[in-house]
Structures are given as C-alpha cells and as structure tokens.
Amino acid sequence: MSVANRPVHRPLSPHLQVYKWQLTSVLSILHRATGIALAVGALYLTVWVMFAAATPATYAMFQSFNTSILGRIFLGGWLFCGFYHLCNGIRHLFWDAGYGFELKDAYRSGWTVVAVSLIATAASWIVGLRLV
Amino acid sequence: MNGDLRTPLARARGLGSAKAGVHHWWAQRLTAIALIPLVVWFAISLVMMSGAEYEVVRAWIGSPVVMVLLILTIAVGLHHAQLGIQVVIEDYVHSDGFKLALIVVVRFLAVFVGLAAIVAILNVGFGG
Numbered sequence: 001m002s003v004a005n006r007p008v009h010r011p012l013s014p015h016l017q018v019y020k021w022q023l024t025s026v027l028s029i030l031h032r033a034t035g036i037a038l039a040v041g042a043l044y045l046t047v048w049v050m051f052a053a054a055t056p057a058t059y060a061m062f063q064s065f066n067t068s069i070l071g072r073i074f075l076g077g078w079l080f081c082g083f084y085h086l087c088n089g090i091r092h093l094f095w096d097a098g099y100g101f102e103l104k105d106a107y108r109s110g111w112t113v114v115a116v117s118l119i120a121t122a123a124s125w126i127v128g129l130r131l132v
Numbered sequence: 133m134n135g136d137l138r139t140p141l142a143r144a145r146g147l148g149s150a151k152a153g154v155h156h157w158w159a160q161r162l163t164a165i166a167l168i169p170l171v172v173w174f175a176i177s178l179v180m181m182s183g184a185e186y187e188v189v190r191a192w193i194g195s196p197v198v199m200v201l202l203i204l205t206i207a208v209g210l211h212h213a214q215l216g217i218q219v220v221i222e223d224y225v226h227s228d229g230f231k232l233a234l235i236v237v238v239r240f241l242a243v244f245v246g247l248a249a250i251v252a253i254l255n256v257g258f259g260g
Contacts (some may be wrong), residue, residue, distance in 0.1 A: 032216075032220060036220065038213065039216070039217055042209055042210055043245060046252070049202070049249050049252040049253050050249070050252040052189050052190055052193055053259070059189070060186065063183075063185075063186070066182055067182075079175055082171055082175050083175065086172070089164050092164075096161060124175060124176075127179055128179040131179065131182075
C-alpha cells in the first residue's frame with residue numbers, strides 16, 4: 001500500500017474529556033444545547049397554536065398542562081434557553097464582525113451573557129408566576 | 133493537457149463555490165439578526181399568554197400585527213433551527229448516508245411544522 005493510499009488516522013477534535021472545564025467552552029456547549037432545546041420548543045409553539053385553532057375543550061387540556069408544575073418547568077426552561085441563546089447569539093454576531101476576541105474580552109462578554117440571561121429569566125419567571 | 137483546448141481558467145470555472153459557499157453561514161446570521169427582536173417580543177408574549185383563557189388567546193393570535201409577528205417568529209425561527217441542527221448533524225454524524233438522511237428529515241420536518249403552525253394561526257385569524 002502506497003503512502004498516499006494508506007488510511008489516515010488523524011486526531012479527532014474536540015476531545016471534551018481531556019479538557020479542563022472553562023467558561024468559554026461551557027458557554028459554547030450550552031449554546032448548542034439550548035439551540036437544540038429551542039428547536040424542540042418550536043414544536044411546542046406549533047402545538048400551542050394548533051390547540052388554539054381547535055375547540056375550547058381541547059385547548060383547556062393543553063392549558064391544564066401549561067399551568068401544571070411540569071408545564072411551568074417546561075415554559076420556564078424554554079425562557080432560559082431563549083434568553084441564553086439570544087444573548088450568546090449576539091456575542092457570536094460581535095465575533096463574526098471581528099470584535100471581542102481577546103481572552104479578557106471573551107471572558108467579560110461570557111460573564112455578561114450569563115448575568116443578563118439569568119436576570120431576564122428570573123424577571124420573566126416572577127412576572128409569569130404573578131400572572132397565573 | 134490531453135488535447136483539452138480550454139484554458140486553465142475555463143476548466144476551473146463553475147467548479148468552485150460560485151460565490152454561494154457562504155450561503156449557509158450568511159442565512160444563519162441573517163435569521164439570527166431577525167430573531168433578536170422577534171424572540172424578545174415572543175418571550176414577553178409567552179409570559180403574558182401562557183395562563184390566558186381560550187378566547188383571550190384566540191383574540192390575541194387573531195389580531196393582524198400578532199399574526200404577522202407570530203408567523204415571522206415561527207418561519208424565521210424554524211429556518212434558523214434547521215440551519216443550526218444541520219451543523220450539529222454535520223459535526224457529530226460521521227456516516228455519509230445517515231448524515232444526509234438526517235439533514236433531509238430535519239429540513240422536511242421544519243417545513244411541515246412551520247406550515248402546520250402558519251395554517252393554525254391563519255385559521256384562528258380568518259376561520260369562523
């Protein structure tokens with residue numbers, strides 16, 4: 001077998017298990033995870049409007065899930081995923097434009113994303129729980 | 133040259149990205165920018181509407197401005213979701229056949245779900 005035809009076993013990346021946990025990588029993983037969660041949440045939004053297009057009795061069934069503990073956790077979780085992915089997405093757009101690549105800036109923007117998304121989530125939960 | 137009379141430039145033309153190589157990247161950013169105001173609006177609406185009665189929710193969904201914003205949110209959101217999940221599949225699924233099948237399924241599902249949501253929204257707004 002010639003050198004050119006030999007299968008190449010290049011190292012695959014990323015090796016998550018050998019890396020030390022750090023803010024930047026955790027936020028990066030969280031961006032993907034929340035993105036996938038939001039995609040599933042889009043199905044929930046679709047079910048919501050479909051039930052609203054159906055009869056009052058069917059909507060009441062959906063509504064009783066929405067206002068249950070599990071439904072509250074689901075909606076609350078969706079809100080966190082939404083706010084986090086939104087804030088970190090804006091951080092990504094700044095990177096795309098060429099800003100904020102210094103390590104210090106990446107950490108500063110990272111902690112800002114954590115703070116803003118947690119505050120927005122908490123605020124929405126407080127308002128939401130008062131309304132129900 | 134093997135008897136090929138074309139110039140090297142002529143042979144290369146049409147084989148590259150034809151300036152469409154960044155389409156996926158650009159579409160993901162464009163939908164992301166559009167989703168910034170839409171998601172903020174939708175998150176506030178979700179908090180306001182999650183416990184509301186049937187008639188209240190229907191009146192809200194059926195008002196013209198809300199209909200437009202909801203359809204935009206679901207259509208742009210699903211497009212963005214499809215693009216993002218495609219990248220995740222491309223990164224983690226290594227079998228070519230399975231990868232292609234998953235990407236096709238996700239894209240079909242996004243269009244189907246989006247259409248179902250839009251029809252439901254229009255039905256609330258215009259249906260009797």
